[in-house]
Amino acid sequence: MKKIKIALPFQILIGLGLGILLGIICMENAKIGGVVVPNLKFNNLEFLNTYIKPLGNIFLNLLKFIVVPVVFLSMLEGIISMSDIKKVMSLGVRTIIFYLATTCIAIIIGLSIAEFFRNHFELLSMTGLTYTASEGKHFMNVIVDFFPSNILSPFVNANMIQIIVTSLFVGFGIIIVGKNAEPIKTLINSLNEIFVQIMELIIALSPLGVFCLISPVVAENGPKVIGSLAFVIFVAYLAYILHIFITYSIMVGGIGKVNPIKFFKTMVPAMIFAFSSASSVGTLPINLECANKIGARKEVASFVLSLGATINMDGTAIYQGVCTVFIAACFGINLTFHQIITIVITATIASIGTAGVPGAGVVMLAMVLQSVGLPVEGIALVYGVDRIFDMGRTVVNITGDSACAVCVSKMTETPKRLLKNAKITAKSKKVTAKRAKRK
Numbered sequence: 001m002k003k004i005k006i007a008l009p010f011q012i013l014i015g016l017g018l019g020i021l022l023g024i025i026c027m028e029n030a031k032i033g034g035v036v037v038p039n040l041k042f043n044n045l046e047f048l049n050t051y052i053k054p055l056g057n058i059f060l061n062l063l064k065f066i067v068v069p070v071v072f073l074s075m076l077e078g079i080i081s082m083s084d085i086k087k088v089m090s091l092g093v094r095t096i097i098f099y100l101a102t103t104c105i106a107i108i109i110g111l112s113i114a115e116f117f118r119n120h121f122e123l124l125s126m127t128g129l130t131y132t133a134s135e136g137k138h139f140m141n142v143i144v145d146f147f148p149s150n151i152l153s154p155f156v157n158a159n160m161i162q163i164i165v166t167s168l169f170v171g172f173g174i175i176i177v178g179k180n181a182e183p184i185k186t187l188i189n190s191l192n193e194i195f196v197q198i199m200e201l202i203i204a205l206s207p208l209g210v211f212c213l214i215s216p217v218v219a220e221n222g223p224k225v226i227g228s229l230a231f232v233i234f235v236a237y238l239a240y241i242l243h244i245f246i247t248y249s250i251m252v253g254g255i256g257k258v259n260p261i262k263f264f265k266t267m268v269p270a271m272i273f274a275f276s277s278a279s280s281v282g283t284l285p286i287n288l289e290c291a292n293k294i295g296a297r298k299e300v301a302s303f304v305l306s307l308g309a310t311i312n313m314d315g316t317a318i319y320q321g322v323c324t325v326f327i328a329a330c331f332g333i334n335l336t337f338h339q340i341i342t343i344v345i346t347a348t349i350a351s352i353g354t355a356g357v358p359g360a361g362v363v364m365l366a367m368v369l370q371s372v373g374l375p376v377e378g379i380a381l382v383y384g385v386d387r388i389f390d391m392g393r394t395v396v397n398i399t400g401d402s403a404c405a406v407c408v409s410k411m412t413e414t415p416k417r418l419l420k421n422a423k424i425t426a427k428s429k430k431v432t433a434k435r436a437k438r439k
Helices: 008-025 044-082 085-116 139-144 160-203 206-226 230-254 260-277 280-294 298-311 314-330 337-352 360-371 376-383 386-438
Strands: none
Touching: 008 044, 008 206, 008 260, 044 085, 044 160, 044 206, 044 280, 044 298, 085 160, 085 230, 085 298, 085 314, 085 337, 085 386, 160 280, 160 298, 206 260, 206 386, 230 260, 230 314, 230 386, 260 280, 260 386, 280 298, 280 386, 298 386, 314 337, 314 360, 314 376, 314 386, 337 360, 360 376, 376 386
């Protein structure tokens, strides 16, 4: 009999469904179909955290292990293939402008949706709230940290922005050297192919990884989500969905000339894994594969997605907008127009410094609250279910990265296509003229 092969997106979806089901079963006083599931003799959550979650962490570690060489080598290969430093700089400028624009749109959507539902937020108890905000870095210090002090530290610490900077300088050096660097180019191409194959082997384990990562989250946070914070989470996810399906659809269809339905269909594996892992960096290998399938050029996708995993945080910006309005409402504070403008600017700038790892958005939320004089202690209201927010905002972040890769690929190839079309038109006119003379 012929074996039925299940596509990877469906395998991941099955893993997600089974993980959620196991998480529900292991919740305290869980109900399935109205029937209360009796607690087992052992601690359900402890069982998941001790035996299931570590397997998910192993998978996540494998992804983090492969991210550094794949990003460095693929970016290096892309830079070398361009053979022009000006092209690389032009690509970088377009990418950053795209990211800043979508982040600004995201925070506006988050604030608007939250303000619309402001009167429906349930006031929570303000007593006993404590939260110590981490001291934010000065903007110039953030820029200084982009540049590594030695060649090894970016790779040892998996600092994505420093790896990008390192690949830029190494790539520029190879371009300048020219023919004498041909052996290095061959080595880089070979190493890149090897690590891409390793990446595909790791990605094949995605269904198991998703299953092991999602079940403890559902078991631990399920009861809290059903509680008083459910509506805030609903508002955040509504803003996430609107930004994904409106903003990205318009940009992918209008600028990237790709059918939005095809775009989202191809992005399913990356979106599911991002939801489960809540890590932009961890999702990067799968996202690279999806972006290439959509039509983003390999060298462009490698550069854009690697940069996006570090500085493009549209979902985080939406989260900051929704939570800021919610915290202000809980303290009985009405935001002024000046404060709203300050939030938009601060959240846009702060998102650039947000690392693509779980939980980093809370630190940026403290910066936004401080910028408009709101009590930072209000973070304690949402901190307990931050993981639920984080899962959705990571999906927005990685989807925005791929949307940018598609759009920038189209923008950078347009002049070549115009030239090619012009040559075809000129040739067609000559053929037509010759035929007319013969007649």
